[in-house]
Amino acid sequence: MSDGLEVADLNAYYGTSHILFGIALEVRAGECVCLLGRNGVGKSTTLKSIMGLVAHRTGTVSFDGHDLIGLAPHQIARLGLGYAPDERLIFPDLTVRDNLEIAVKPAARAGLEPWTIERIYALFPKLAELDGRAGGYLSGGEQQMLTVGRALMGNPALLLLDEPVEGLAPVVVQELTRQIEHLKDTGLAILFAEQNLAFAARVAERAYIIEGGRVRYAGRLEDLEQQPEVKRQYLMV
Amino acid sequence: MSQKSLLSASLLAAARDRLDISIPVLLVLAVLFVLLPLIPGEFILVVGTEILILGLFALSFNLIHGFMGQISFGHAAFFGLGAYTTALILQPLTAAGGLGTITFLLAILAAVPVSALGALVVGYFCVRLTGIYFAMLSMAFGELIFYVVFSWYSFTKGDDGIQGLMPPPLLKSPVVYYYFTFVVVALAAALLWRITRSPFGYTLRLLRDNPARTAFLGIDVRRVMLVNFVLAGSFAGLAGALWGPFARSVSPTLLGWAQSGVPVFMSLIGGAGYFAGPLVGSIVYTGLNSYVTRFTIYWPLTIGLVILAMVLFLPGGLLSVVDGWLKAKRRGEP
Numbered sequence: 001m002s003d004g005l006e007v008a009d010l011n012a013y014y015g016t017s018h019i020l021f022g023i024a025l026e027v028r029a030g031e032c033v034c035l036l037g038r039n040g041v042g043k044s045t046t047l048k049s050i051m052g053l054v055a056h057r058t059g060t061v062s063f064d065g066h067d068l069i070g071l072a073p074h075q076i077a078r079l080g081l082g083y084a085p086d087e088r089l090i091f092p093d094l095t096v097r098d099n100l101e102i103a104v105k106p107a108a109r110a111g112l113e114p115w116t117i118e119r120i121y122a123l124f125p126k127l128a129e130l131d132g133r134a135g136g137y138l139s140g141g142e143q144q145m146l147t148v149g150r151a152l153m154g155n156p157a158l159l160l161l162d163e164p165v166e167g168l169a170p171v172v173v174q175e176l177t178r179q180i181e182h183l184k185d186t187g188l189a190i191l192f193a194e195q196n197l198a199f200a201a202r203v204a205e206r207a208y209i210i211e212g213g214r215v216r217y218a219g220r221l222e223d224l225e226q227q228p229e230v231k232r233q234y235l236m237v
Numbered sequence: 238m239s240q241k242s243l244l245s246a247s248l249l250a251a252a253r254d255r256l257d258i259s260i261p262v263l264l265v266l267a268v269l270f271v272l273l274p275l276i277p278g279e280f281i282l283v284v285g286t287e288i289l290i291l292g293l294f295a296l297s298f299n300l301i302h303g304f305m306g307q308i309s310f311g312h313a314a315f316f317g318l319g320a321y322t323t324a325l326i327l328q329p330l331t332a333a334g335g336l337g338t339i340t341f342l343l344a345i346l347a348a349v350p351v352s353a354l355g356a357l358v359v360g361y362f363c364v365r366l367t368g369i370y371f372a373m374l375s376m377a378f379g380e381l382i383f384y385v386v387f388s389w390y391s392f393t394k395g396d397d398g399i400q401g402l403m404p405p406p407l408l409k410s411p412v413v414y415y416y417f418t419f420v421v422v423a424l425a426a427a428l429l430w431r432i433t434r435s436p437f438g439y440t441l442r443l444l445r446d447n448p449a450r451t452a453f454l455g456i457d458v459r460r461v462m463l464v465n466f467v468l469a470g471s472f473a474g475l476a477g478a479l480w481g482p483f484a485r486s487v488s489p490t491l492l493g494w495a496q497s498g499v500p501v502f503m504s505l506i507g508g509a510g511y512f513a514g515p516l517v518g519s520i521v522y523t524g525l526n527s528y529v530t531r532f533t534i535y536w537p538l539t540i541g542l543v544i545l546a547m548v549l550f551l552p553g554g555l556l557s558v559v560d561g562w563l564k565a566k567r568r569g570e571p
Contacts, residue, residue, distance in 0.1 A: 053449055072459075073452035083453045102443075105455045154455055 003029040003064055003109075004189060005050070005158055010059035012042075012049040019045045020213045022059070027158060027191045032184050034204035034221070035193040036235060042213040043193035044086060047160045050191075051083045052076045063158065064109060080108035082156030084147040086163040086193075092136030096127055099135050099146055100153050107155035112187055120149040123179055141172035145179070152183075159183070161192035165199050177202050197235060209234045258560050259512040263426070266516060270419050274412050282411040284527040288519050289415075289422045290479045291499060295507075295515030296429055297472030298500035303509035304433055305465055306445030308372045310497050311359065311379020312473055317492030318355045319348035319474025321386060324399045324481040331403045341405045345421075345478040352474020353467050355382065360466030364459050367448070376494060383492040398488030402481045418479055425475055426516070432468065433512055441465055502540065506547055508554020517555055 005027040012020040020042050027033045035043045049057045052073040061068040066079050077083070091099050100117055107114060121128035124145040130138065138146060144164055151159055164180070165173045173196075180203050184190065194200045200207060201221050209217035209224075211234045217224070224231065273285045298312045326344040330336045359378040363371055386393045393399070403409065408417050432438050444451040444458050452458050481487045490496060499522070500515060507518030522540065529539050551557065 051453055053453065072457070073449070074455050074457045077453050077455035085450075085453075089447060089450045103454050150454075 004031070005191065006060065006062045007046075007050065008060040010046070010049060010057065010061060012045055012054045013056040014045075014054070018213070019054075020049060020057075023049075023210070023213075023215055025191075025208050025215065025218070027189050029157070030184075030187045030189055031206070032180075032190045032204050033192075034200040034207040035191070035210055036195070036197065036200055036207050037193075037210040038195060038234070038236065041210045043210055044162050045213075046210065047083070047162050047191070047193055050076075051081060051160060053083075077154060078105065078108060080155075080157035082151035082154050082159045084144075084151045084159070084161045084164065086166060088143050088147045090135040090138070090143050090146050090150070092134065094135055095132050096130045096135065096138070096146060097132065100127075100149055103150045103153040105154040107157070109157040112155065112157065115152045115155055117153075120152060123152075123182060124149060141168045141176070144168065144172075144176065148179075148183075152188075156188070158189040158191065161190060163193055163195065165194070165196060173199060195235075197231070257512070258556060258563060259430075262511075262513040262517070262556065262559070263430075266513070266520075267423065274415060279411050280527075282415045284524060286411075286415045286418050286483050287527070288523045289418045290476050290483060291503065291523055292516040292519035293422045293425055293476040293479075294473055295500035295503035295519050296426060296512075297469045297476065299504050299509055299512075299515045300429070300433070300441075300465055300469040300472075302501070302504055303511075303514065304438065304441045304445065305462060307363075307367060307462075308375075308501065309363070309379075309469075310372050310376035310494060310501070311382075312375070312469070312500055313494070313496035314359065314379040314382040314492050315352040315356050315470035315473040316477035316480070316496065317386065317487075317489070318382065319352045319477030320480045320487045320491050321393060321399070321477075322348040322351040322474070323478040324402055324487040325393075327402055327482065328399050331401060336403065336405045338405045338407045341408070341482070345475070348474045348478035349471050352477070353471040355474075356467045356470025357463070360463045360470070364462035364466060376497070379492065379497055380494060383489060383494075386492055387489040393489070396489060398486050399481070400486045402485050402487070404482040408482075414483060418483070421475070421479060425472055429472060430512060437461070437464070502544060504554070505544060506554060508556035508560075510553060511556040511560070514554050514556050521555070 007023055007025045010020055010023040011018065023046055025033070035046060037043050045054060048054045050061055050068065052068065052071055057069060059069065063079055063081060068076050091102065094102065097117060100120055126142060127145055127149060130142060135143070135146065148161065148164065165176055168176070177199060180190065184203065192204070204221055206219065207221050207224065208215050209230070216234055217230050270285065270289070274282060294316050298309065301307050301309050301312070323344045326347060327336065327341070330340060359375065363374050363378070366374055387395055389395065404414050408414050440451070440456060440461050444456070444461060448458050477491065480491065503518030503522050504515045505518065506521050507516065508514035525539065525543065526536060530536050533539065547554070
């Protein structure tokens with residue numbers, strides 16, 4: 001029994017297509033970890049498999065000692081995993097406040113301060129200004145903040161973020177970076193998928209590079225700086 | 238963890254603020270239903286009673302269709318289970334004479350748990366699927382229950398059906414039975430309205446629009462779908478219970494797939510996107526059926542053309558016309 005997420009030998013399939021081949025990773029309590037890789041290498045599928053949104057998966061996924069394989073997404077959510085999908089999937093007809101309130105859920109693990117609308121608005125001041133605005137009328141960056149805020153309202157112990165800064169303007173990326181750094185300070189564990197190495201290096205301590213559905217590199221992001229050939233081969237930077 | 242904690246009061250208030258044409262439509266219809274017996278003749282009462290019973294049947298179907306986003310082609314099974322439950326209780330009592338009003342009411346209510354149990358068993362399997370697979374499985378179960386009723390002669394009298402059903406003396410006159418039906422259907426509709434406006438009702442819309450999002454927010458999608466399926470079956474059973482004493486008989490066709498098509502058509506005609514849509518559909522469908530069949534034997538052709546016209550020109554149903562008209566008026570357009 002240990003706190004945090006442990007994934008070992010995770011295989012996932014869409015129909016008859018084998019997508020993930022023996023993914024292994026871990027996220028300790030309070031840690032911020034990044035999945036790096038280009039488009040279509042299996043980052044999103046890894047997050048979805050952890051969350052139970054890919055039904056056909058084998059291997060070991062455990063969180064705080066609970067086996068997640070075989071559990072449905074709602075059961076996994078109730079064990080303390082929050083998920084912010086890259087499609088965001090906010091409710092276009094509900095207001096910003098409604099979008100947040102709809103996701104209220106008691107925390108599965110004690111120790112973290114419970115989230116309230118006020119705390120979300122303190123973290124994302126822009127959302128406070130948009131309180132009564134319908135979700136469909138937000139910009140991409142505002143929608144992303146709302147997606148993260150909605151996941152936080154479920155009081156997760158681990159937050160899964162799928163490409164949180166994808167397609168956002170540089171100034172918005174900077175803002176989100178600061179906000180995610182602030183989130184780390186609250187003691188929340190974060191696992192996020194990212195293509196943007198600069199953003200990843202700002203917020204994550206460790207990274208897993210994924211290519212072709214396999215983990216090709218695991219280690220500290222500082223150490224990655226010393227390995228240009230790894231970066232060139234898997235990230236094309 | 239309760240569903241309530243997931244959907245707060247302010248969300249409900251926000252949704253209430255949005256104008257829903259179902260309330261004014263239901264109020265207008267209620268007044269019309271109350272005044273209907275002013276039209277002389279017994280025929281209008283028969284048509285009115287049928288509109289109400291099938292309207293409740295269609296409203297219950299729309300919990301699954303309009304609010305949960307699935308189509309059931311086997312909903313008549315629960316209507317029929319309710320009809321047979323009440324009929325099997327009433328038939329010996331009516332034959333012996335001396336059927337009391339209280340006994341009669343209890344026989345009507347007895348249909349609800351039986352239909353609910355049927356819906357629990359069928360729903361347990363159906364909610365594992367969505368879309369066309371949900372529709373096909375519900376139809377398969379509907380036909381299965383139909384054949385059980387059809388073949389089990391010693392218990393259900395098979396194809397002969399159960400004859401000689403009667404309301405008790407107090408409710409026997411057509412106008413009284415009409416008003417009795419009106420009260421039961423109005424109460425049931427009020428309860429259904431409350432359900433669709435509850436946190437549970439909003440959870441249904443939530444999973445209809447995106448089941449994956451609903452699940453990762455922590456809601457047990459299948460369980461909510463199953464509860465809804467059982468609710469829909471229970472209300473269909475109540476509608477079925479009213480049918481036997483009204484039609485004086487029940488037969489296995491009440492459970493068949495043709496009967497299951499009736500609420501589908503009604504929802505399509507009135508507008509599945511509106512709470513009151515299926516009731517409006519029942520007025521059109523049942524009303525047309527009653528009058529058209531006096532002049533022609535080609536009823537399926539008639540309703541087929543109506544459905545065709547609806548699908549091509551009014552896919553949102555009749556209420557979408559009223560809705561669009563009211564919205565244009567509010568914007569100040571001519």
